[in-house]
Amino acid sequence: xxxxxxxxxxxxxxxxxxxxxxxxxxxxxxxxxxxxxxxxxxxxxxxxxxxxxxxxxxxxxxxxxxxxxxxxxxxxxxxxxxxxxxxxxxxxxxxxxxxxxxxxxxxxxxxxxxxxxxxxxxxxxxxxxxxxxxxxxxxxxxxxxxxxxxxxxxxxxxxxxxxxxxxxxxxxxxxxxxxxxxxxxxxxxxxxxxxxxxxxxxxxxxxxxxxxxxxxxxxxxxxxxxxxxxxxxxxxxxxxxxxxxxxxxxxxxxxxxxxxxxxxxxxxxxxxxxxxxxxxxxxxxxxxxxxxxxxxxxxxxxxxxxxxxxxxxxxxxxxxxxxxxxxxxxxxxxxxxxxxxxxxxxxxxxxxx
Numbered sequence: 468x469x470x471x472x473x474x475x476x477x478x479x480x481x482x483x484x485x486x487x488x489x490x491x492x493x494x495x496x497x498x499x500x501x502x503x504x505x506x507x508x509x510x511x512x513x514x515x516x517x518x519x520x521x522x523x524x525x526x527x528x529x530x531x532x533x534x535x536x537x538x539x540x541x542x543x544x545x546x547x548x549x550x551x552x553x554x555x556x557x558x559x560x561x562x563x564x565x566x567x568x569x570x571x572x573x574x575x576x577x578x579x580x581x582x583x584x585x586x587x588x589x590x591x592x593x594x595x596x597x598x599x600x601x602x603x604x605x606x607x608x609x610x611x612x613x614x615x616x617x618x619x620x621x622x623x624x625x626x627x628x629x630x631x632x633x634x635x636x637x638x639x640x641x642x643x644x645x646x647x648x649x650x651x652x653x654x655x656x657x658x659x660x661x662x663x664x665x666x667x668x669x670x671x672x673x674x675x676x677x678x679x680x681x682x683x684x685x686x687x688x689x690x691x692x693x694x695x696x697x698x699x700x701x702x703x704x705x706x707x708x709x710x711x712x713x714x715x716x717x718x719x720x721x722x723x724x725x726x727x728x729x730x731x732x733x734x735x736x737x738x739x740x741x742x743x744x745x746x747x748x749x750x751x752x753x754x755x756x757x758x759x760x761x762x763x764x765x766x767x768x769x770x771x772x773x774x775x776x777x778x779x780x781x782x783x784x785x786x787x788x789x790x791x792x793x794x795x796x797x798x799x800x801x802x803x804x805x806x807x808x809x810x811x812x813x814x815x816x817x818x819x820x
Contacts, residue, residue, distance in 0.1 A: 478587060485584070493784040494807050499628070499656075499763050501684035502804040503733045509726070516722045517715065526714040533717050536724050537692055541657075541678065547668055548700025551712050555655060555679045555691035556581055559622070561706045562651060562693075563589035566619045573618035575604060577629060577793050579653065582622045594618065597793065602630040602757065604638040610645045621646060624653040626660050629788055629799050631759030633660050643671050649699075653677045656761035658734040659741070668695060675699060682762055683730055685723060688716050737762050741802045747812045751819055763801045771796040774818050781814045783807075 472480065488497065505513065527533075534549045543549060552558035563572065563585050572586040576595035586593035596612045599605045604623075613621070621642065626633040643650045652664050654676050668674055675695035680688055690712065693700065724730070741759060748756040748766050755767040768774050771789040775798060778785055786799040800811060 482584070482587065485580075488784065490784050493779070493782055494803065494810060495784055496801040496803050496807060496811060497784045497786045497799075498686070499682055499761070499801050500686045501682065501733060501737070501762070502802075502807060503684055503736075505723070506729065509723075513719070513722055517718055520714055520718050522714060524714075526710050526712060526717055528710055530712050530717050533712065533720055536721050540724050540727055540730070541665075543665070543694055544669075546697065547694050548697040550693040550695075550700045550704055550707065552691040552693065552707075553711050553716075554681065554689040555653065555677045556585075557711065558677055558691050558693045559651075560585050560589070561703060562620055562649070563591055564706050565703060566591055570619035571616045572620045572622065573612060573616060573648070574622040575609065575627070577602075577788075577791060578622070578624050579628050591619075592616075598627075598630070602627070602632055604634045604642070606638045606641055609638075609642055613642070613646045613648070618646070618648045621648045621650045622653060623650065624655070625664065626656045626760040628655070628761065629763075629765055629786070629794070629797075631757055631761045631763060631765050631799075633662055633760045636662060639664070643674055646673070648673065650674050651677060655679050655682055658683050658730075659738055659762050660760040665694065672696065672699075680720065680724065684733060685720065688720055688723075690716055690720055737802050740805060740808055744800070744802055744808050744812065747808075748815070751816060753819065754815075763799055765794075765797055765799050767796050768798055768815075769796065769819075771798050774798065774815065777818050778811070778814055783811050783814060785811070 530551055537543065537549060552561065559581055568590050569592065571592040571594055572582060573594045573596065574582045575598055583593045594612060594616045596609045597605065623639060625639065650673055654663060655678065657663055657678055664674065664676060668676065675693055677691060677693055679691040741764065745756045745764055748754050748764065753769045757765045775785065775787040788794040788797045788799055802808065
C-alpha cells in the first residue's frame, strides 16, 4: 500500500474527483458557459487596464471596488452584505466550514453535485430529498426531512441544475419558514430566470443567495458571491481565506462587468436561442425537452449513450447524465451561439433519421 493510501482519509479515497472532460477542438456545450467571447473592440482597452496593476503586491483584501461593481450589475441593495468567493464552490465550502462536525446539509435531488461532495469533505452528513416525477419540489417530503434530520444548511438551486426549472415560489417559501437552518438559494442562472429571491433577503433572516459571473460570460474569472444580511456576511467573512480573490480577477471583473448592456444583450440572445433549441428538440420523435429557466436544456432521449457518443464523434460535447440517479436517458446541452445550436440539432436530427 502506498504512503498516500495509508495516510489519506478512507472516505476521501472512496470518492471520485470531479471530472472535467477534454474538450480540445470540440464545440463545447457541456458546462453552461456563455458562447460569447470578449468583443474585439474591448481587447486592447482590457489589456491596457491590466497593465497598470502591480502584480508584486497582494490583491485588495476587501475587494471593495469589485463588490460595488457587482452591486451595480445585479442591483444588490446597499443594506445587504456581499461576500466574494473563488467561484461559488469556495462559498459552499465556506458555509460547510461554519457548521459543527456531524451537522447535516440537506438538498433536493437531482441537483448540483458539489453540495454533497463538500459535505463529505467537511465531515458533515448529507441528506438528499427526491424531486417528484416532474422534477418539482415535493414540499411535504422536504419539510418532513427537515423535521427528521434538522439540517444546519439547506441548499436549493434556483433554477435547478441539471433540470433547468425554477421551483414553485410558494414551495421554496414554505421550506424557508419551516426551518432554523440557513437556507441557501443558489441563483447561478439568475440572468436567464423570470424570478429571484434577492429582495426576500430582508424578509427572511435565515436566507442567503449565491450567484456567479460564470454563467454570464466570465467563467474563467472564477468569481462567485454570497448575498445576505450584513450581520450574516460579517460573521461568515471570518471564514474567508485572506486575499482569496486574486488581483487579475478583481481587475478583470471591474473592467468587464461595467459592460452591462453587452452582458444583458447576450443574456437576451441566449434566452431566445433557448426557446428555439427547445422547440427543435421537441419536434424530434421520442425526445422530451424539459422546461428551462437556465442557459441549458435537459432532455430525455432514446439511446442516449449512443447519441452522446455520436455527438462527440462529430465534434460536439454535451453532458451525459444518463447513468445518474433519477436521470435515466437524460442529456444536458448548454445553449450556445446560433451556429453552434444549429450544428448540434442537425447531428441529433440525423442520428434519429
